[in-house]
Amino acid sequence: MIDPVVSLHNVTKTYSRGGTEVSVLKDLSFVIPAGTFLAIMGPSGSGKSTLLNVMAGIDRPTSGSVVVAGTRLDGLSEGDMARWRTRHIGYVFQTYNLIPVLTAAENVELPLALTHLSRRERADHVKTALRLVGLADRMDHYPRQLSGGQEQRVGVARAIVSDPTMILADEPTGNLDRESADDILTLLARLNRELGKTIVMVTHDPRAAERAQMIRHLEKGLLEMPP
Amino acid sequence: MLWSAYSLRNLWARRVTTLLTVAGLGLVVFVFVAILMLAHGLEETMGRTGDSANAVLFSKGALSEIDSSLSRDQTGVLAAQPEVLTLADHQVAAVREIALQLTLRKYDRGSLASLAVRGSSPGVFAVRPRLRLVQGRLWQPGTTEVIVGAQVARQFPEARVNETLRFGRREWTVVGVFEAGGSGFDSEVWGDAEQLMATFHRTAFSSMTLRLAEPEAFPAFKARLERDPRVKVSAKREPEYYEAKAEGLARLIRVTGLFLTMVFSVGAILGATMTMSASVAHRTTEIGTLRTLGFSRGHILQAFLLESMALGVAGGLLGVSGAALLNSMTISTVNWDTGTELAFAFHLTPAMAGEGLLFAVCMGAVGGLAPATRAARIEIVRALGERAA
Ligand SMILES: Nc1ncnc2c1ncn2[C@@H]1O[C@H](COP(=O)(O)OP(=O)(O)OP(=O)(O)O)[C@@H](O)[C@H]1O
Ligand SMILES: [Mg+2]
Numbered sequence: 355m356i357d358p359v360v361s362l363h364n365v366t367k368t369y370s371r372g373g374t375e376v377s378v379l380k381d382l383s384f385v386i387p388a389g390t391f392l393a394i395m396g397p398s399g400s401g402k403s404t405l406l407n408v409m410a411g412i413d414r415p416t417s418g419s420v421v422v423a424g425t426r427l428d429g430l431s432e433g434d435m436a437r438w439r440t441r442h443i444g445y446v447f448q449t450y451n452l453i454p455v456l457t458a459a460e461n462v463e464l465p466l467a468l469t470h471l472s473r474r475e476r477a478d479h480v481k482t483a484l485r486l487v488g489l490a491d492r493m494d495h496y497p498r499q500l501s502g503g504q505e506q507r508v509g510v511a512r513a514i515v516s517d518p519t520m521i522l523a524d525e526p527t528g529n530l531d532r533e534s535a536d537d538i539l540t541l542l543a544r545l546n547r548e549l550g551k552t553i554v555m556v557t558h559d560p561r562a563a564e565r566a567q568m569i570r571h572l573e574k575g576l577l578e579m580p581p
Numbered sequence: 582m583l584w585s586a587y588s589l590r591n592l593w594a595r596r597v598t599t600l601l602t603v604a605g606l607g608l609v610v611f612v613f614v615a616i617l618m619l620a621h622g623l624e625e626t627m628g629r630t631g632d633s634a635n636a637v638l639f640s641k642g643a644l645s646e647i648d649s650s651l652s653r654d655q656t657g658v659l660a661a662q663p664e665v666l667t668l669a670d671h672q673v674a675a676v677r678e679i680a681l682q683l684t685l686r687k688y689d690r691g692s693l694a695s696l697a698v699r700g701s702s703p704g705v706f707a708v709r710p711r712l713r714l715v716q717g718r719l720w721q722p723g724t725t726e727v728i729v730g731a732q733v734a735r736q737f738p739e740a741r742v743n744e745t746l747r748f749g750r751r752e753w754t755v756v757g758v759f760e761a762g763g764s765g766f767d768s769e770v771w772g773d774a775e776q777l778m779a780t781f782h783r784t785a786f787s788s789m790t791l792r793l794a795e796p797e798a799f800p801a802f803k804a805r806l807e808r809d810p811r812v813k814v815s816a817k818r819e820p821e822y823y824e825a826k827a828e829g830l831a832r833l834i835r836v837t838g839l840f841l842t843m844v845f846s847v848g849a850i851l852g853a854t855m856t857m858s859a860s861v862a863h864r865t866t867e868i869g870t871l872r873t874l875g876f877s878r879g880h881i882l883q884a885f886l887l888e889s890m891a892l893g894v895a896g897g898l899l900g901v902s903g904a905a906l907l908n909s910m911t912i913s914t915v916n917w918d919t920g921t922e923l924a925f926a927f928h929l930t931p932a933m934a935g936e937g938l939l940f941a942v943c944m945g946a947v948g949g950l951a952p953a954t955r956a957a958r959i960e961i962v963r964a965l966g967e968r969a970a
Contacts, residue, residue, distance in 0.1 A: 440875030
């Protein structure tokens, strides 16, 4: 079997709100093999984002162990976690989250500012990533000059520019029309197929989920077993 | 590079608030630098008063010319000292002087002004060779003629050649105007010592100024005279003597000025804090995004601090530029040490500009510290949850 990129053991996440404990993730254990394109579905409030964020190292579980890309995340300090994210995680947001004061190229370059690449190498990487998402001609446009679909393509370019181990996407097509959504899904599928990227995508659109190799349902904090 | 561009462009994106904040910081820096210029200008003016080859002698224990008194006998002994320069006409380069402060009503506005009057002798131009008579002539000994310094001529319309000044119940005819290189003498009126002493019922002189043949001989000269029990005088080099007179006022300007600046700076710092807080609140999601991409808390702190320090730099440049406009502007003030009006120029030095900028950057940093810390502390998931759009 191929090494898993993600392996979760007995992961729980609870929030205490006004004295009552709310269990969002209940004793989750599963692995995601390298090179998988996985879609996580489930109703609103089922904990999909929480699960994704735990895997992205931007949220910590209440208990259980999370091993992603060979690193146990529970023991890491904030600083180590940040450095780990730079190397291993590309994150695509539902609302694109581009920095408004930076151009498309600069937005894509942002994660590279944390690496030791030369200026020249960074420019090359940025160009490659933008070409891959079909926006090489929009390098100098600011986010407000782009359509939603284009903004999200820049978001995807930013997620892949540093060649991370895994791409995590939280409802990447949630704010897009059918056509733009298809473009993004095609792009993700291509990244998975041609570059072998491991992708985990949260969505509640069944048509989007169909584009993944594998679909898992999260229901009340429990992951439904694959058929 | 990208990181600083990010900070600077965010300032530009909110340019109205940025500009207001910068204006506030700039105003404080302007006041700060103007005060430094004022105090420095004063010291410079007084430091230029006099010649280092000259020694001023005044009675032991006197704080200034005003409360010093030297008798005719004393001045006779002092003028006969071997160190004193002998002039071509076998006279010695020494003047005994009387310093007076008079209150005069200015003709134009009827306002009261204080004027320094010095009773001297025509030999004064041999003792102070850098002074130049620019208009008219010297006074005739034994008459009520006077000459006025360039600043006096500028400030008192009546202080013109052929006009008269009225003080001590007598009329004094202005016969000349002299230029003293922007020094304190420029703010004085000079006339015949004997006439002034008679008018004001004085029997003693205030001080004596001697020109030494060898300026290097001053320390030994001073030591010998100050030990001599017959004369009971203190000696100072002329520039030091006048500089010391301005010290009190310069210190007063610095202390009150800097106190005022500190008070104002609290306002400007709060302005920067408010601006940066609004910026952090507005960009919470962005902070979450950056952290997700791998930027650390330290990076976030740095970005926001950089932003507020850039506000400081801009404010500093604005304030220093404003202060530069005051450069070489001449103002007149009352010298509290002597109570007379004194004119002097603002003068901006590179060091003052540097201090102004540094002060501005510090205000920016202090103002930005709390919001930047808050920005750095925020939890990623919480930040992402706040939808600014
Ligand atoms: N900081 C928090 N404090 C308390 N409860 C929280 C917090 N964050 C999330 N929750 C709760 O955890 C549950 C899961 O949230 P999560 O965002 O993971 O759901 P989701 O499946 O992504 O939903 P959606 O499809 O609407 O995005 C929700 O009931 C939510 O109210
Ligand atoms: Mg969600």
